[in-house]
Amino acid sequence: MPSNIEQKIEQLREELRVHNYNYYVLDNPTISDYEFDVKLKELEILEEENPHLFDPNSPTQRVGGQITKNFETVVHKNRMYSLDNSYSKEDLLDWEKRIQKLLGTDDINYTCELKYDGASINLTYEDSKLVRAVTRGDGFQGDDVTTNIKTIKSVPLILNEKNIDSFEIRGEIILPLDGFKKMNEERIEAGEDPYSNPRNTASGSLKLQDSAEVARRPLDCLLYHVVSDKNIKPTHFETLEYARKLGFKIPKAIEVCNSIEEVFDFIEKWNTKRFELPYETDGIVVKVNSLEQQDELGYTAKSPRWAIAYKFKAAQGSTVLNEITYQVGRTGAITPVANLEPVQLAGTIVKRASLHNADQIEKLDIRVGDTVFVEKGGEIIPKIVGVDLSKRPLNSIPTEYITRCPDCDTLLVRNEGDAKHYCPNEYGCPTQITGRIQHYISRKAMDIDGLGAETIELLFKEGLIHNYADLYELKEDQIIPLERMAEKSAQNIVLGIQKSKEIPFEKVLFALGIRYVGETVAKKLAKHFKSIDNLLNATFEQLISVDEIGDKIAESVINFSNNLVNIQLIERLKSYGVQLEISEKDLQHLTNILQGKTFVVSGVFTEFSRNDLKKSIEDNGGKVASSISKKTDYLVAGDKMGPSKRTKAESLGVPIISEIEYLKMIS
Ligand code: AMP
Ligand code: ZN
Numbered sequence: 001m002p003s004n005i006e007q008k009i010e011q012l013r014e015e016l017r018v019h020n021y022n023y024y025v026l027d028n029p030t031i032s033d034y035e036f037d038v039k040l041k042e043l044e045i046l047e048e049e050n051p052h053l054f055d056p057n058s059p060t061q062r063v064g065g066q067i068t069k070n071f072e073t074v075v076h077k078n079r080m081y082s083l084d085n086s087y088s089k090e091d092l093l094d095w096e097k098r099i100q101k102l103l104g105t106d107d108i109n110y111t112c113e114l115k116y117d118g119a120s121i122n123l124t125y126e127d128s129k130l131v132r133a134v135t136r137g138d139g140f141q142g143d144d145v146t147t148n149i150k151t152i153k154s155v156p157l158i159l160n161e162k163n164i165d166s167f168e169i170r171g172e173i174i175l176p177l178d179g180f181k182k183m184n185e186e187r188i189e190a191g192e193d194p195y196s197n198p199r200n201t202a203s204g205s206l207k208l209q210d211s212a213e214v215a216r217r218p219l220d221c222l223l224y225h226v227v228s229d230k231n232i233k234p235t236h237f238e239t240l241e242y243a244r245k246l247g248f249k250i251p252k253a254i255e256v257c258n259s260i261e262e263v264f265d266f267i268e269k270w271n272t273k274r275f276e277l278p279y280e281t282d283g284i285v286v287k288v289n290s291l292e293q294q295d296e297l298g299y300t301a302k303s304p305r306w307a308i309a310y311k312f313k314a315a316q317g318s319t320v321l322n323e324i325t326y327q328v329g330r331t332g333a334i335t336p337v338a339n340l341e342p343v344q345l346a347g348t349i350v351k352r353a354s355l356h357n358a359d360q361i362e363k364l365d366i367r368v369g370d371t372v373f374v375e376k377g378g379e380i381i382p383k384i385v386g387v388d389l390s391k392r393p394l395n396s397i398p399t400e401y402i403t404r405c406p407d408c409d410t411l412l413v414r415n416e417g418d419a420k421h422y423c424p425n426e427y428g429c430p431t432q433i434t435g436r437i438q439h440y441i442s443r444k445a446m447d448i449d450g451l452g453a454e455t456i457e458l459l460f461k462e463g464l465i466h467n468y469a470d471l472y473e474l475k476e477d478q479i480i481p482l483e484r485m486a487e488k489s490a491q492n493i494v495l496g497i498q499k500s501k502e503i504p505f506e507k508v509l510f511a512l513g514i515r516y517v518g519e520t521v522a523k524k525l526a527k528h529f530k531s532i533d534n535l536l537n538a539t540f541e542q543l544i545s546v547d548e549i550g551d552k553i554a555e556s557v558i559n560f561s562n563n564l565v566n567i568q569l570i571e572r573l574k575s576y577g578v579q580l581e582i583s584e585k586d587l588q589h590l591t592n593i594l595q596g597k598t599f600v601v602s603g604v605f606t607e608f609s610r611n612d613l614k615k616s617i618e619d620n621g622g623k624v625a626s627s628i629s630k631k632t633d634y635l636v637a638g639d640k641m642g643p644s645k646r647t648k649a650e651s652l653g654v655p656i657i658s659e660i661e662y663l664k665m666i667s
Pocket of ligand 2: 408429
């Protein structure tokens with residue numbers, strides 16, 4: 001009975017919506033992750049079987065998957081202003097005086113909020129549903145990033161209260177610190193440069209073309225301003241409380257202050273307490289609480305008169321630099337680390353600081369024995385921002401950056417454009433050798449069960465492996481005698497290695513550890529070149545002609561293929577049966593026939609499942625969108641397609657084709 005199914009789907013959507021809210025906004029889950037996944041899966045299947053009941057705001061839509069090549073520019077209905085900044089109590093007192101004069105009263109209350117350090121976003125709801133999310137852009141117009149924002153679990157797709165005609169709210173998309181740290185650990189493991197800070201990573205995430213990639217990032221959304229022509233509540237504070245009830249994540253650290261002195265107390269309190277927060281803040285924002293007074297004060301050309309930001313000073317301390325040590329990465333990159341006399345900074349004890357590279361040491365003339373200024377601006381690793389020259393010991397000598405690798409003693413190189421020095425001894429430097437094999441076996445690469453980083457080190461130390469191809473020659477009886485090994489673990493290792501021969505080419509390509517060829521790039525290259533031979537024979541021009549492949553990646557691939565050692569390794573991998581080309585099955589379908597064409601798929605099909613049809617469109621170079629617009633080239637209509645889709649396609653003149661007609665297009 002279709003109506004029963006419809007009810008079931010609706011019920012699951014509502015249930016999942018509430019659990020999602022409990023988990024991501026209230027931080028108070030009432031069911032286990034497993035139970036949640038089971039329900040989500042159930043809904044996915046029902047929706048798949050009943051495509052006419054598709055809903056863009058269903059909890060299933062949060063996994064992303066849509067690709068946006070160009071984000072549409074949208075003019076803001078209400079301009080998104082910046083904030084005036086202040087840096088001292090005097091600045092704030094000046095501001096207070098100005099607004100008292102304008103309002104003709106000193107009866108003013110303030111709300112104090114933290115200034116969340118991320119990327120601003122404007123969310124529009126119609127009929128209680130999220131319809132649009134737009135970046136700030138230049139304040140007048142921004143980019144429509146709705147598909148990406150929908151993947152952020154704390155952004156409600158449907159409000160807790162039904163029948164809210166229209167609602168607009170602003171907030172900040174942030175990347176919490178632990179999530180940022182985890183992302184960077186993964187990047188370092190993949191041989192990619194770590195992201196520099198959570199803010200840039202958050203704002204970069206909004207403009208990613210692949211929404212599934214956004215879904216994987218642990219982004220969060222904190223709201224701070226309801227936009228409305230007529231004031232919903234008399235004060236800003238009450239309006240935010242109301243928004244919280246609707247399902248938005250409004251941080252608890254908001255306070256109403258009855259005087260500017262109370263504002264100072266708030267600043268004092270959060271100046272250090274902010275380091276306990278799971279995300280970065282760069283100041284506080286003071287706002288006039290009464291919305292009537294806000295309206296009266298209005299705006300300057302740049303910012304509201306009723307609000308002002310107070311920027312925190314970064315927590316600074318000074319301490320003695322005991323030693324500079326150098327770390328070697330998997331790609332041979334050298335990172336200097338400052339080992340400090342422990343110092344208390346913003347509530348934590350700091351012992352090490354990043355020195356980044358040789359330039360920074362030289363620029364600041366940092367020397368061992370110096371008293372240095374250490375700053376913790378909310379970043380995870382504190383940095384050295386200067387030297388207290390008055391305390392420099394008389395016998396101090398300038399730092400000479402190491403010239404040889406601390407690991408293998410090879411002369412370091414630094415090529416033009418490189419921020420860091422590198423150890424060029426790719427195939428002899430122990431850290432690089434084990435690092436490369438560790439990367440090869442890692443979960444996102446060959447995912448070899450039974451093997452871990454420590455085992456790789458052990459096997460290398462024992463002289464059993466020197467590169468990843470050697471893994472395939474390992475015998476159980478070579479492993480059994482090793483420390484902490486037994487028959488069972490040896491068996492598992494060999495079995496795991498053999499099983500890795502089934503891993504598809506795109507992952508193998510990533511596993512090879514070519515510099516700058518991360519997971520996504522590997523996928524692109526695999527799809528385009530289809531085999532390792534094609535890739536390694538490609539010219540620079542051919543490489544950069546691939547979407548999103550730039551000079552840096554192209555050069556790195558060419559360097560890799562010019563190295564005989566690599567070619568030999570790859571020949572060996574081939575001989576063991578590792579997948580070094582896209583399999584026959586995948587190959588049959590790949591063309592570029594549909595390049596530049598956008599499809600919307602709706603209804604139930606007989607020749608394909610809906611997902612297979614979408615995949616087929618993409619495999620042939622086309623793009624799949626979820627809703628019909630002027631940019632849609634074809635609507636592929638199956639059985640039971642929703643009538644509204646048909647009407648919309650007809651009104652926009654979008655051709656409606658059957659799956660048979662589609663098959664003819666690609667044959
Ligand atoms: P600025 O970019 O320095 O002009 O600062 C203005 C920006 O601060 C706004 O566009 C917001 O994105 C951001 N912001 C962060 N937290 C808040 C908050 N609690 N209230 C208002 N704006 C905030
Ligand atoms: Zn080395």
